[in-house]
Amino acid sequence: MAGVTAAGPAPATVAIVAVGSELLALGRTDTNSPHIAAAMQRHGLAVRFTTVVGDDLGDLTDAMRHALARADLVVCTGGLGPTDDDRTRDVAAAVLGVAMYEDAGVLAGIRDRFGRRGLTMPEINRRQAMVPAGATVVANERGTAPGLWIPADGRAMLLLPGPPREMVPMFEHALAAHVVPRWGGGLIRQRALVVAGRSESWVDERAQPVYGPWRDDALAVSTTILASLGTVELHLSCHGTDDGVLTRRLDAAVAALDAVLGDDVVNHDGRSLERTVGDLLASRGWRVALAESCTGGLATTRLTDVPGASAWVDRAVVSYSNAAKIDALGVPDALIASHGAVSEPVAAAMAEGVRTRAGVDVALAITGIAGPGGGTAEKPVGLVCFAVTGPRGTECRTSRFTGDRAVIRSLAATTALDLLRRYVRASGLP
Amino acid sequence: MAGVTAAGPAPATVAIVAVGSELLALGRTDTNSPHIAAAMQRHGLAVRFTTVVGDDLGDLTDAMRHALARADLVVCTGGLGPTDDDRTRDVAAAVLGVAMYEDAGVLAGIRDRFGRRGLTMPEINRRQAMVPAGATVVANERGTAPGLWIPADGRAMLLLPGPPREMVPMFEHALAAHVVPRWGGGLIRQRALVVAGRSESWVDERAQPVYGPWRDDALAVSTTILASLGTVELHLSCHGTDDGVLTRRLDAAVAALDAVLGDDVVNHDGRSLERTVGDLLASRGWRVALAESCTGGLATTRLTDVPGASAWVDRAVVSYSNAAKIDALGVPDALIASHGAVSEPVAAAMAEGVRTRAGVDVALAITGIAGPGGGTAEKPVGLVCFAVTGPRGTECRTSRFTGDRAVIRSLAATTALDLLRRYVRASGLP
Numbered sequence: 001m002a003g004v005t006a007a008g009p010a011p012a013t014v015a016i017v018a019v020g021s022e023l024l025a026l027g028r029t030d031t032n033s034p035h036i037a038a039a040m041q042r043h044g045l046a047v048r049f050t051t052v053v054g055d056d057l058g059d060l061t062d063a064m065r066h067a068l069a070r071a072d073l074v075v076c077t078g079g080l081g082p083t084d085d086d087r088t089r090d091v092a093a094a095v096l097g098v099a100m101y102e103d104a105g106v107l108a109g110i111r112d113r114f115g116r117r118g119l120t121m122p123e124i125n126r127r128q129a130m131v132p133a134g135a136t137v138v139a140n141e142r143g144t145a146p147g148l149w150i151p152a153d154g155r156a157m158l159l160l161p162g163p164p165r166e167m168v169p170m171f172e173h174a175l176a177a178h179v180v181p182r183w184g185g186g187l188i189r190q191r192a193l194v195v196a197g198r199s200e201s202w203v204d205e206r207a208q209p210v211y212g213p214w215r216d217d218a219l220a221v222s223t224t225i226l227a228s229l230g231t232v233e234l235h236l237s238c239h240g241t242d243d244g245v246l247t248r249r250l251d252a253a254v255a256a257l258d259a260v261l262g263d264d265v266v267n268h269d270g271r272s273l274e275r276t277v278g279d280l281l282a283s284r285g286w287r288v289a290l291a292e293s294c295t296g297g298l299a300t301t302r303l304t305d306v307p308g309a310s311a312w313v314d315r316a317v318v319s320y321s322n323a324a325k326i327d328a329l330g331v332p333d334a335l336i337a338s339h340g341a342v343s344e345p346v347a348a349a350m351a352e353g354v355r356t357r358a359g360v361d362v363a364l365a366i367t368g369i370a371g372p373g374g375g376t377a378e379k380p381v382g383l384v385c386f387a388v389t390g391p392r393g394t395e396c397r398t399s400r401f402t403g404d405r406a407v408i409r410s411l412a413a414t415t416a417l418d419l420l421r422r423y424v425r426a427s428g429l430p
Numbered sequence: 431m432a433g434v435t436a437a438g439p440a441p442a443t444v445a446i447v448a449v450g451s452e453l454l455a456l457g458r459t460d461t462n463s464p465h466i467a468a469a470m471q472r473h474g475l476a477v478r479f480t481t482v483v484g485d486d487l488g489d490l491t492d493a494m495r496h497a498l499a500r501a502d503l504v505v506c507t508g509g510l511g512p513t514d515d516d517r518t519r520d521v522a523a524a525v526l527g528v529a530m531y532e533d534a535g536v537l538a539g540i541r542d543r544f545g546r547r548g549l550t551m552p553e554i555n556r557r558q559a560m561v562p563a564g565a566t567v568v569a570n571e572r573g574t575a576p577g578l579w580i581p582a583d584g585r586a587m588l589l590l591p592g593p594p595r596e597m598v599p600m601f602e603h604a605l606a607a608h609v610v611p612r613w614g615g616g617l618i619r620q621r622a623l624v625v626a627g628r629s630e631s632w633v634d635e636r637a638q639p640v641y642g643p644w645r646d647d648a649l650a651v652s653t654t655i656l657a658s659l660g661t662v663e664l665h666l667s668c669h670g671t672d673d674g675v676l677t678r679r680l681d682a683a684v685a686a687l688d689a690v691l692g693d694d695v696v697n698h699d700g701r702s703l704e705r706t707v708g709d710l711l712a713s714r715g716w717r718v719a720l721a722e723s724c725t726g727g728l729a730t731t732r733l734t735d736v737p738g739a740s741a742w743v744d745r746a747v748v749s750y751s752n753a754a755k756i757d758a759l760g761v762p763d764a765l766i767a768s769h770g771a772v773s774e775p776v777a778a779a780m781a782e783g784v785r786t787r788a789g790v791d792v793a794l795a796i797t798g799i800a801g802p803g804g805g806t807a808e809k810p811v812g813l814v815c816f817a818v819t820g821p822r823g824t825e826c827r828t829s830r831f832t833g834d835r836a837v838i839r840s841l842a843a844t845t846a847l848d849l850l851r852r853y854v855r856a857s858g859l860p
Contacts, residue, residue: 023464023480024464024467024477025468029461029464034454034459034460041454041455047454049482050481050482051480051481054478063479201555204554224455224456225513235452295731296733296735297728297730297746300726301725301731304748305836305839309726309750310804313750314751314753314754315753316748317747318727320744320745323789324745324788357757357758358753372737403595405735406735407572
C-alpha cells in the first residue's frame with residue numbers, strides 16, 4: 001500500500017533507529033521497531049523508515065544524521081547501557097549539537113535501584129546519569145537505563161533502552177506525554193478482511209477494481225494485500241478527524257469488498273481463521289473432534305491456541321500409523337487396502353470414526369503426504385485428502401499443495417480449518 | 431557480540447533494505463534482514479545497517495540511494511510482486527541508472543508456473559518479467575517473483591522476494607554464486623551448543639568462566655548466548671584461514687563447555703530439540719506415542735515436523751476433555767476425581783494408557799493449565815504435569831511456567847520433549 005494517505009495537513013514524520021551489533025549478527029530480530037512503528041501509525045504519524053545499526057561510531061552517527069534529515073521525530077532503542085559500546089546517548093547529543101551534564105536526580109535513582117537489591121552501584125553505571133541539555137528523563141521502572149526525550153530545533157529524539165520489557169512501558173508513557181500532544185495527527189481507523197482458500201492474485205483481480213478508485217476519494221481508503229500460507233488479508237485504513245465519518249466509510253468499503261469476495265471472506269476484523277472457527281462453533285454450541293495424519297496435530301494445535309477452546313474442542317487423534325487409523329479410529333483395514341491411507345474414503349472414515357467415539361457434533365479429518373519422502377506417481381508429495389462430517393453428512397475434498405514439508409503441513413491445516421469453517425457456517429444460524 | 435573480528439583487509443560492506451509498508455504499519459516483523467545479515471557476517475562481510483521502508487516512492491528511492499552510498503552490496507527484499515505498489519525493481523534500476531526490458535525467458539517461466547497448476551497467468555504478473563540491463567536472474571522455485579543480481583560500478587544490488595520461504599533458498603544460491611566469490615573474506619567456522627531445561631543465566635554462570643578468556647586468544651573464539659522459549663543456544667564462531675586449525679580450536683572449545691554443562695547439552699550442531707529426539711529414537715529403533723492435554727498437539731506437531739518422523743511416531747491422543755482422558759486413554763475416572771486432571775498420577779496414567787493402546791516402546795504425556803482461565807489457588811495457571819513411560823518405568827515431573835497462553839504451551843511442549851530426550855538417552859546405547 002502507499003502508506004497511509006493523510007487527509008488534511010501532511011502528518012508528522014517518524015524514523016526509528018534500533019542500535020545493537022547483536023541485531024546484525026546471529027539472526028536476532030528487532031521487535032521494538034515494529035511495535036513503535038505500528039503505534040505511531042495508529043496516532044496518525046507517518047513512519048518513513050526503521051533502521052538497525054551496530055555499535056560502530058561512524059555507522060551510528062550516519063544513521064542518526066540520516067534519520068534526523070528525513071523525520072520530525074527520531075526514536076532510538078538500545079545502546080543506553082553502562083558499557084563503552086553503549087553510545088546512543090553521546091551520539092544523539094553530538095548529532096543534535098547539545099551538551100551533556102550529569103543529572104543528580106538520575107544518578108540518585110540508579111544508586112537507589114542498586115541499593116534496594118543490597119548492591120552498590122558500579123562506577124560504570126554513572127554514564128547512565130548523563131543527560132543532554134533540554135532533555136526530559138523518561139523513567140525506567142524495570143532497569144537502570146533511563147530514557148530521554150530531547151526536543152531540538154522543532155524536531156525531537158526519543159531514546160529508549162533495548163530490552164522490550166523495559167522499552168514498551170517507557171514508550172507508551174513518552175507517546176502519551178510528549179509525542180501525541182505535539183504531533184498526534186487526527187484519527188486512523190482500520191479494518192482487515194481475512195480471505196481463505198484463494199490466491200493473492202485471485203483476490204487482487206477481484207478486489208482491485210473495487211478499491212482502486214478509493215485512493216483518489218476525498219476521504220481516501222488505503223489498502224494493503226498481505227498473503228500468508230493459505231490466507232490473504234486485505235487491510236483497509238482511513239485517516240481523518242471524525243470517528244463516525246471514518247466508520248461509515250470503512251463499513252461501506254467492507255460491504256463493497258464482501259460483494260465481490262463472498263463466502264471466501266473469513267471475517268472483517270483480522271481475527272485468525274482458528275479463532276473465527278472457534279467463535280462459529282461456540283455460536284452453535286457445537287463441539288468438534290479431529291483426526292490428523294500428515295499434519296501431525298497442527299490443526300488441533302491451532303484450534304487450541306484460542307483461549308477457551310476447551311468449550312468447543314473435545315479431542316483429537318493423531319493417527320500417524322495405519323494401525324492407529326484402524327484401532328483408534330475404526331477405519332476398516334480393507335478400506336486402507338483398497339483405496340490407500342491417503343484417499344477421500346479413508347478421510348471420511350477417520351472423521352466419522354472420531355466423531356462417533358467422541359460423541360461430538362462435528363469432526364474434521366486430514367490425511368496426506370507431507371514429504372519429502374512417501375510420494376508415488378499416482379499419490380505425489382503434497383496430495384492431501386480432507387473430510388468434514390456432522391449433521392449435514394460428510395463432505396470430502398482433495399488438494400494438491402506444492403512446497404516443502406512445513407509449507408504443505410501448514411497449507412493442509414489451514415485448508416482443513418477453512419473447510420470446517422464453511423461447513424459450520426453453512427449449518428444455519430447467523 | 432561486537433560482530434565478527436575480521437582478519438586482514440577491511441571487509442566488503444553490506445546494507446540490507448526490506449521493502450513493505452506492512453512492516454511499518456501492522457507490527458509485522460522483518461525476519462529476512464537478520465537472516466541475511468547473519469549469513470553475511472559468517473562470510474566475513476561487514477553489515478553496515480539494515481532498514482525497513484514502505485512502498486512510498488520517495489522513501490524507497492532515498493533508502494536505496496543511502497544504502498548504495500554506504501555499502502558495496504545492497505540486498506533488497508520485498509516489493510517484487512505483481513501489483514502496482516511493488517516498486518523495488520523500478521526504483522533499483524532508476525537508482526543504478528540502468529534500463530529495464532521484458533525478459534522472454536522469465537515471462538515464459540512465470541506463465542509455465544501458472545500453467546502447471548492449470549491456471550492462466552493474470553496480466554499483472556507480466557511486470558515480474560521486467561529485468562534491468564546487465565542483471566542476472568536468480569530463479570525462484572517457490573513463487574512467481576524472480577530475484578535479480580545487478581552489478582554496477584564496482585557495486586551490486588541483489589533483489590529478492592519478501593516471503594521467507596521464497597527468499598531464503600534464493601539468497602543462499604546468490605550468496606554462493608555471486609557474493610562469496612567476489613567479496614567473501616576468509617573462513618568462518620561456527621558451532622552451536624543447544625541446551626535445554628536451564629535458564630540463560632544458569633548457562634552463562636557456568637559457561638562464562640570457560641569462554642571468557644577465549645576472546646583474547648591469538649585465535650579468538652567469539653561466543654553469543656541466545657535464549658529462546660525453553661532452550662538456550664551457545665553460538666561459537668572462529669575466523670581465520672586454515673579449516674583444520676579452526677576445526678580443532680572449535681572442537682576443544684565445545685569439549686570445554688560440555689565438561690561444565692553435561693546432560694543439559696542437547697547437541698553440538700544446532701539441530702532442533704525435536705530432531706535430536708527423533709534421531710535418538712531412531713538410533714534405539716523405538717517408537718513413541720503421546721497424550722497431550724493443555725498443549726493441544728503442539729509437542730506432536732513439533733516431533734512430526736521432522737522428515738521421516740513416521741518411522742518413530744506412532745500416534746498421539748489430544749485428550750482435551752476429561753471424557754477423552756477416560757475413554758480414549760483409559761485414565762480411571764476415580765484418579766481424576768481424587769487428584770484432579772492436572773496431577774502427576776493422571777499424567778502417568780495418560781502416558782501408560784497411550785503406550786499400552788499403541789503398543790510402542792515409550793510414551794509421553796502432558797496435562798496442565800495454559801490459561802488465561804482455569805487456574806485455582808492450588809492449581810494456578812502455568813502448572814503443568816509431565817510423565818514419560820517406557821522400559822525403565824514411569825518418570826513424572828511438575829513445572830510451573832509463567833507467561834501468556836502461547837508461552838506456557840510452548841514451554842510445556844519443549845520441557846516434555848526434553849524429558850523424553852533425557853529418558854531415551856539414559857536408556858543405554860551411545
